[in-house]
Amino acid sequence: APQLKETPYWTERVSKGELPPVAERVPAEPLVVDLEAKGRTFGTPGGTLTTLVSRDRDIRMMVVYGYARLMGYDEQYHLVPDLLASVDIEDDKVFTLHLRKGHKWSDGAPFTSADFAYFWEDVANNAELSPSGPPDFLRIEGKYPTVTTPDETTVVYAWEAPNPLFLQTLAQARPPFIYRPAHVLKKYHVKYADPAELAAEVAEARVKSWAALHNGVDNMYDFDNPELPTLQPWVNKSDGKKIRHKFERNPYYHRIDSHGVQLPYIDAVEMEIVSGGLIAAKANAGETDLQGRGLDFRDIPILRKGEADGKPYRTLLWANGVASQIAIYPNLNCADSVWRDVLRDVRVRRALSLGIDRVAINRALYFKMAKPGAMAVLPQSAFYDEENTKAWANFDAAQANLLLDEAGLDKRQGDGTRLLPDGRPMELIIETAGERQEVENALQIVTDTWRDIGVKLVMRPLDRDILRNRIYAGTTMASVWYGWDNGIPQSYTSPDFLAPRQQEFFAWPKWGQYYQTNGGSGEPPDMEAPKRLLELSHDWEKAGDDAARAEIWREMLKIHADNVFGIGILSEAPQPIVVSNNLKNVPLQAIWAWDPGAHFGVHRMDEFYFEGGRK
Amino acid sequence: MAPLLTVENLSVGFGRAEPVVRDVSFQVAAGETLALVGESGSGKTVTCRAILRILPRAARLYGGRILLNGRDGLQDLSAMSRRELRRVRGNTVAMVFQEPMRSLSPLHTLGNQVAEVLWLHRGCSEKEARRQVLDTFARVGFPDPERAYGSYPFEMSGGMRQRAMIAMAMVGKPDLLIADEPTTALDVTTQAQVLGLMKELQQETGMAMILVTHDLGVVANMAEQVVVMHKGRVMESGAARAVLGDPAHPYTRQLFDAALAIPAQAAPCDTARREDMILELKGVSKTYTMRSKSAWKPEVLIRACRGVDLALPRGRTLAIVGESGSGKTTAARIALGAEKPDPGGEVLFRQAPGGAPIAVHDLNRAARTAFQKQAQMVFQDPYSSLSPRMRILDALCEPLEIHNIGNRSERRDRAAAMLAQVGLTSDMLMRYPHAFSGGQRQRLSIARALMLAPSLLVCDEPTSALDVSVQEQILTLLEDIRDRLGLSYLFISHDLAVVARIADEVAVMRQGLVVEQAPPEVLFHCPRHPYTKALIAAQPTPDISCPINLKLVALGAGSPESWPEAFRFSDSVVPSLTQVNPGHKVRCHV
Amino acid sequence: MQILRYAIYRFGTMLLTLLVVSALIFAIINLPPGDYLSNQISELKSTGQSAGIAKAEFLRKEYALDRPLWQQYLIWVGFMPGPHGFSGLIQGNFGWSFEFDRPVSEIVGDSLWLTVLVNLAAVLFVYMVALPLGVLAAARSRTWVDYSSAFVGYLGLATPNFLLALILFYYGHRYMDLPIGGLMDPSFEGEPMSWAKVQSILWHLIVPTFVIGTSGAAAMMQRLRANMLDELGKPYVETAIAKGMSPRRMLTKYPLRVAFNPFVADIGNLLPSMVSGSVLVSVVLGLQTIGPTLLTALRAQDQFLAGFVLMFVALLTLLGTMISDVLLVLLDPRIRYEGRET
Amino acid sequence: MSVLPDGRYVDDAPFDPQQSIQTIERRDLDAPARVLIWRKFKTHRLGLISGIFLLLCYVMLPFAGFIAPYTPNERFSENLYSPPQGIHLWHEGEFIGPFVYPMTSEPNMETFKWEFKPDTSAPQKLRFFCKGASYPLAGMIETDRHLFCAPDGVTVFLWGSDRLGRDMFSRILYGAQLSLTVGLIGITVSFVLGIFFGSVAGYFGGGIDWVINRVIEILRSLPELPLWLALSAAVPSNWGPVAVFFIISVILGILDWPGLARSVRSKFLSLREEEYVRAAEMMGASSGRVIRKHLLPNFMSHLIASATLSIPAMILGETALSFLGLGLRAPAVSWGVMLNDAQNLVNVEIYWWTALPMLPIIIVVLAFNFLGDGLRDSLDPYEQ
Ligand SMILES: Nc1ncnc2c1ncn2[C@@H]1O[C@H](COP(=O)(O)OP(=O)(O)OP(=O)(O)O)[C@@H](O)[C@H]1O
Ligand SMILES: Nc1ncnc2c1ncn2[C@@H]1O[C@H](COP(=O)(O)OP(=O)(O)OP(=O)(O)O)[C@@H](O)[C@H]1O
């Protein structure tokens, strides 16, 4: 291991004895980052980075950006141990997690298997804290794992059946934390706390029971409690509702660079909460050092203008990681039975897809910089198949008309609009969340071309939550959303979102509900292709190796491409990323994605640094 | 020495029309009073306003010069800038407007509005100003200056507001006081007091005065100079003695001839049939609560009427005279149902001779509408009683419209005819109320009341703003209608001569009480009550050789404590109204 | 005396109205199907996070959300004991925000006074701009003063608030170095009051005040002008002129007093309309006022938070109306306390 | 004028005592009220111009399609964000009638802006009364005649084009159809309600006043926001955008009245104490009549001003709501919708012409204002 160097930020406190020296802070076996190998440069610690978010609760983005997970994706989207020193897997059934020796929480308390045990025994299996039991992802075929902690640095999760998703889940942008800072939380747990003190605390917090208090303190993802220690690179230092939240470097962080400098390089991050509409303006004024969230493609000219005006930042264009920037989802569970039957006809969906002039949309909205095509995985994915992307995605009104005529929609009314079997005009109401203007504009263009194929598009913008509720209730005919969140799946990525297992896939909300609620609500899938998808996703879970999984993936993607369940319009629209001129190590080309990706997370924000250690 | 004010060839007009004041010239010396008399609508008010350049927006000054030689030296008011003029207004030259009711801000207390003059021009402290104002209030005859100081205009009777206006003009002790009919709403005793005050002030400070008035008696009592106007032109001007004594111009002569006086001789007493009463007021009292200024003090109670009993025979005229603020208007309003009397009081109206009486304050909708068609009122303040945004035509036709009488053109014709009857021309139908002179508005108000051909008319000082010739015309009209159509009048007036002429019976009021009641012949020739005596003595006569006996007036008009024992009353002890002779009642202890 | 009695009486009615309003508010909040917790549960279910579900289910019981609606209402107001005894609005317990996972009072605390601050600034702005300009426009009607003030006023009115804010922010920052968004420099946050902090707040208040205030100012100015023009023709104005008052003093003392009546009636409206009007503005300008909190709460159906904020706005409205009623009676002696006597 | 020996002046013009009753003739006053108001109004030049302008605007509405060279949703994908094109008359010193220069656009990949270059060598004469996209004239007659259009292959964007290459000028014209009509419905609703309840409360006082006041209070303290949220969920999908807009403006109106009602009430509280009101009552005038003929005219100025002021609020009402998913939506065009598209820094700073719809709003509002002002002045008795 390299010779450790003390961080200037801490020298004073170390010399005063308030903080142990760096060697005692980092784990005995730290994660050493080889920056050169990654093509990055070594940085100088220091500086404060400002970034903007639009909502109070978005301070949790620091957990996302920090991206310290038990397991995490690297830049090539390989799953590697991060907080964990290593992990042993037996048949996807028994997972032995090895912690780093000497790893400490940000308050200096050791991070040990006891923290895992506390979670499992006193939180997940405490009826008051978790009345419905441990988290779902730990339940395989109705059974929970046995969790044991043989020693301080070892945790074993053992299932009877394989749980191939376990590690991926731990690596999510929003991970389930299967460990808790027990030393802090025990103070709020009936089992451990002094009853009188606890009662006093409960009263003071103005909550109604100890469980409420415990739950209130225990919010590792929300990241809004400065008293709760963390393992992330930056520690929340501000309490309550604020305009600016400050995050300070974690003195006990487990990563160091190969020169022995403890990461993160940047001393502090300040997250300022501003109105979403003003983020572009503030970025243009040079008031942010690193910004992706809140910026949109249409802001690029103004950002570039700021650059030209000499503001000290540059605007990078990253590719968006969603499978489709804009996708139309015909609702196969639509409450209107006539429409439902029409939309279930694959010819209709294909015709609708063929009736979209993707090139024009790309030109009008994305400066020709996005990639027109159907909803499919992105080229970065191992499963990329150009065929899929091109399937039914060229603008061909003639063929579309043909398909629709074939589908029995051959009667038209005076203005050329086709008639449904029951004689109503074919007015497809597409509901959108009225937040994104490009959707509106794209639909405007779609309206024009669909007119040529005799389909009248009516757009209806709604509030996001209302839209979601309407879709889940089956009231909508079709809706617009992004494509699959994960446009770059790997074989170990769960294909759940391709199968009728999630109501968030707006083409089959009812089927998704049916699966998600174990038949409690919704309806079972009653079409061939979705049933097959469901089957395949089961197979994937059972599949023993990556090759088999990849095969399943390919088949599922093919089915999607063929059936056009979601009509993708284009993908990989550039996402503007504003980066301060002296902020280094920010990749010029990268993917902006939520999961996997955690936005800046996989790009390892802790390795970014200010030139000269100062902003 | 140059006269204080010189007006030379003044011409004023409205819009593109012919000027309403043409080539008017006159001079006023310091300490002197100039009376401006003339026909209603002849341009007196416009002339006065032109001096201070306070003219309606539409008015234009065509020519003439106005020179003021006051405490600031010789100034040309017609050529001054607004800023300079500000130092003159209210300071060297003060003005009393003709319509006191509308000329006071409704949202400020009288005290505030009056004291302001002192704050503005004399730099007085609030306290000092208050003292002076209270003093002036007392001198213009407010029985309770403190109350007046804190009252809002709408809480005051017409005469009280007028006195407040006078106080406002005089409190600053100006060099020149322009008083536009300052005493129209005052009873004669108060008028005498106010005029006396003006004279006093003139002697004290050498104040000059321009007095616009219709009352030739007042002219005779006050003026050294007289200017007679007609149709915007000066007909005759000169020393009062000469003009009054021997009018040279035919118009002047015509005007003076029309002047009324209390007949010198008692006509045979006519004891009328008392059985057919069209209107009866029985034990009518009215108490107002005045909001107190502070949240902690209790509110003040004001007893405007105290047990008034009046009866008006059909086809007759019952006149009410009395001190300003004595509750005449209140009684009249109660009589017509505009205000509710205190419990216990009752007003009965008989629509047809011998018909069943209806209680005016206890009517259902239909009955009330029927009553309102029968009974009309001429308001004391014609300006306020005409909606400022309604053309005269609409105002006149409104009663007909309300009661659904006639069609549009009929109503219009009737309005035009009525206008002619009161001496106005039909080309005025399209004007708004503010474009009339005070006297014209008063006639409009009478015309409106007559539009419905009512059977009962309550006239609250209907002729106070009219010059004698027009007054004559109006009185003739009223008498004519009464005789032709059997109209009954409840007639409130301060002008005893008018009362003597028109009334069949007169009630004298003081402090909410009827103190004496008798037919005019009896009342004016053998008054019993000291207050009545004072009233008669205070009536000015248009004869320069017999001035008012202020002492006699002061005695009767003073506080009841100064009266002979038999007549005395206080807040709690009130003697009853006793019949001393048939048809002659006096409030006294027997 | 009377006025005191009147004020007390008005206060009584206010409480009564407040009660009715609270019921209505509660009903409105519960109008959309579902509630925060059930929404969250279904969302969590779909993402397979049962830990959250547990928490939600737990909260459901804690806050009596499993009871019938009318009971929930009574508990919320504090007329009925909840699972932990009486503790509702009238007991001073404002409830729990599920969205923020904190007591409502904690969340709302700061933004309450910021709301009041922003709106007070806006109200001040409205009065400071609209009063003199309105009077001036009337006194100099049909001159360039009049026309240009109308133009500027309508310009402010006819520009959507957000656009106006954006323009002001952008160019203000560019040419005058005005800050973009926020209510104070974040570094002052949580600091004790100091002159620098006050300065920073004032500096940040410029644009929001302008944006919130312009529409109010324009409206007030134009209406005031119209009312003033009406009054200027009245005889009592002539009386004042005859006293030799300066136009400024005269205008403000007499016609303005009378013309002002409708605005006194509107005082009650001013504050709440600015609060609710500024909700949207605050949302787009990112002000830390109660507006954005309300919007979030409503969208998320965070019922106690939404309910409290709405009650707060309602209380402001009612207080404003009450004050304006009492003022109206105080200012205009002609108005009687009682109704019309016939 | 002669001077008598005792120093007095006597007028020596002939005097006719009979005539003395006559007042001075006032010709201009002897005309019907309407004529008088009109005459007065005419002198308010700005008011007159505004009135004529608004009249023209409304007359133009049915023919917006004819005047506009394009239909509102006609896109020109080669001309996104085209800046306003000038219409020229002279080319190289030579008069050739109205023409435009063809524009070619190119994306600048550095600034991410579309760059337009006019080809000044090839002037293209405009065509008049030409055929273009078809539209319903006056809402019914389907036609394709336009007042003017660009020659084939060339565009004429007087006020530029928007993100999708639609002509701003045409869209503004079409937008007027909705903005100038439906938006005003809300004002009508709010005024009718506000005046009615305000006057009833103010005039009668007592119990009615109490009830109305409480209703006003409750209405005003109830939040609008949740209402909008609920509404945006409740409006059926299949409603046309115009219907939604209509409903919303009606609701805006319904929510708007309490404010007005309170001002009306407070004014009436004091006006009802005026003597002329008393006089009218004593003549037997019904309450309705008193309110209509006596009280309202005295509050006219305030009402006119309020009405003028509500116009921008109503036109823009939808912009405030659109982020909640309420308000007009494409393909309908209104000024509010257009401005909504422009609420972005890019549009303000780079494509400024997309914010042009502000202009007609301001102009229309100012015109209404001046019209109202003229009306007010001509109704003002003191100005006569
Ligand atoms: N604003 C106005 N617009 C038009 N004409 C007016 C206006 N004011 C007054 N007049 C007319 O000017 C004439 C003179 O009015 P003025 O008020 O001076 O009469 P006056 O002598 O004071 O009469 P009175 O004794 O009745 O008060 C009248 O005929 C009146 O109708
Ligand atoms: N609305 C009111 N509020 C309080 N006091 C009032 C009100 N109206 C009249 N008063 C008082 O009642 C008394 C009688 O007033 P009223 O108007 O009847 O007198 P008046 O005899 O008509 O006097 P004038 O001859 O001066 O018109 C006065 O003292 C007056 O101040």
Ligand SMILES: [Mg+2]
């Ligand atoms: Mg006069």
Ligand SMILES: [Mg+2]
């Ligand atoms: Mg009177």
